Amino acid sequence: xxxxxxxxxxxxKERRSLLVATGGLSALGAAAFATPLVASFAPSEKxxxxxxxxxxxxxxxxxxxxxxxxxxxxxxxxxxxxxxxTAGLSKVDPELVDPKSEKPFTMPLPEYCNNAFRxxxxxxxxxxxxxxxxxxxxxxxxxxxxxxxxxxxDNWPGGYLCPCHGSKFDLAGRVFKNxxxxxxxxxxxxxxxxxxxxxxxxxxxxxA
Numbered sequence: 001x002x003x004x005x006x007x008x009x010x011x012x013k014e015r016r017s018l019l020v021a022t023g024g025l026s027a028l029g030a031a032a033f034a035t036p037l038v039a040s041f042a043p044s045e046k047x048x049x050x051x052x053x054x055x056x057x058x059x060x061x062x063x064x065x066x067x068x069x070x071x072x073x074x075x076x077x078x079x080x081x082x083x084x085x086t087a088g089l090s091k092v093d094p095e096l097v098d099p100k101s102e103k104p105f106t107m108p109l110p111e112y113c114n115n116a117f118r119x120x121x122x123x124x125x126x127x128x129x130x131x132x133x134x135x136x137x138x139x140x141x142x143x144x145x146x147x148x149x150x151x152x153x154d155n156w157p158g159g160y161l162c163p164c165h166g167s168k169f170d171l172a173g174r175v176f177k178n179x180x181x182x183x184x185x186x187x188x189x190x191x192x193x194x195x196x197x198x199x200x201x202x203x204x205x206x207x208a
Contacts, residue, residue, distance in 0.1 A: 097174075105183045135164075
């Protein structure tokens with residue numbers, strides 16, 4: 001036996017098993033410690049308020065109804081329009097300030113919504129709008145029923161009415177002429193995760 005071998009005798013089977021078991025426990029301990037750190041990567045309430053994307057389940061949203069989410073501290077409307085609603089959008093173009101949405105309010109219109117519906121073409125009946133009036137920042141009220149009613153013209157096609165100063169918007173968030181609001185409502189970046197779930201504040205290009 002060499003001098004080196006005498007200083008480091010071969011490890012017996014019992015001692016080797018003990019070291020393997022100890023190493024396994026150490027690894028599990030490290031994994032258990034890592035889990036809370038990974039969990040902390042999820043957006044906090046503060047991060048959401050600062051602009052983190054927000055997922056919304058729209059599986060229970062019926063035709064003609066609206067759901068409200070919150071993104072960046074603002075209300076975001078998700079409306080499931082009927083075929084009749086989307087078919088009527090082009091009829092009011094002559095009454096609008098900016099029918100093609102060429103003038104942005106606080107954010108550019110996403111290119112995939114730059115169409116007659118201001119929505120994704122593969123889900124044209126789902127409209128997503130930031131519910132903040134471009135006049136003084138009020139939140140307009142939904143007036144989806146068409147026809148004559150208080151505060152609205154007899155030929156009202158359905159849309160939104162700002163109760164503060166009377167600004168009116170159609171069912172795609174486009175502002176009518178002769179009201180205080182100067183521009184259309186914002187359409188935020190968004191994408192569909194499934195047919196019943198969308199994420200607001202994020203699209204194929206990344207987060208807004």
